[in-house]
Amino acid sequence: VKIETDEGVFGIGETVPLVAEFGEPVESIKYVIQDWLAPAIIGEDPFNFEAIFDKMYKAAKNHLFAKCAIDFALHDLVSKALDIPLYKFLGGKTRDKVPVSWVIGIKKPEEAAKEALDFVERGFKELKLKAGSDWRGDIERVKAVREAVGWDIAIRIDPNQAWSVARAITIIKKLERYELQLVEQPTPAWDLDGLAKVTKAVDTPILIDEGVRTPEDAVKVVRKEAADMINLKIGKIGGIYYSKKINAIAEAADIPCLVGSMLEGNIGTAASAHFALAAPNLKFAHDLIGPLFRADDVVKEPLKIKDGYLEVPEKPGIGVELDEKKLETLKYGGRWAMPKVRR
Structure with a gap:
């Protein structure tokens, strides 16, 4: 997305279409933004x-990935207009560096x-392991990684909603011997009581x-004491504007977040890093x-x-500066779809 003012200042933004998880294909994102x-x-x-965000809310409910692209472009634009890095527009540094896992x-x-071990040797100090329905395999994976990297490297796991409440409690207790930093969304997203x-x-x-995904969701988490931390995935939240609101709710409740x-x-990623x-x-x-x-960008x-x-x-x-030639070269004119799986 590119937004330009009548004075010629412009900002750029992007978003990621994730249909299976959040139901926003690239075609709908483009349609919602344009129309x-x-x-x-x-x-x-x-x-x-x-x-601006009130007008977008009234124009189209939900469609948070589409709104995120506009949000990033707006934040890029206004900080360019002020001739400052975005993080200064957002209040300045609260830390010197942005660590990544x-x-x-x-x-x-x-x-x-x-x-x-390869990425620890490249300087990464925190690791996230994906997990799923094979909980025995998940435990073996955590064990193998912990033995490989030692005890000074932080390890977290993300089952992506794969476990029931009872199974989550059992597995996490079995994993406590490996001193996990945290466990991310072990149970279905709709079940706050279970979480x-x-x-x-x-x-x-x-x-x-x-x-x-919304400030209202964050309020429910606080009221139910459903989690110890909140993951601010800025794309699914609708951008920096809404991420700031959720983070403020969490901070008031003494619940830390990560990006x-x-x-x-x-x-x-650049926009998200300035927020972080x-x-x-x-x-x-x-x-x-x-x-x-990504092979290219x-x-x-x-x-x-x-x-x-x-x-x-x-x-x-x-x-970051847009490369118009690369944009034209990498542009895809067809219809996006998941690749067919051979059975």
């Missing part, structure tokens, strides 16, 4: 965030251990992810490693990750 959101805010002062998918224990039972039953901190990722490219540098109430490393999964200078830290650009705006 509903853009007409509602064209002509508005870009600094009038409250008015490496995410390891579900694979054989020995393969996970090898990958974990609250897990949170109260185990010593390992519980991080809620898919269960929070997650929908595997955005350099544009979305400026926002209070954040704890642990963040999952801002999307660019490392549409920016002139990719972000740099060194020794487990994401380097936040000091240039005005989000600090």
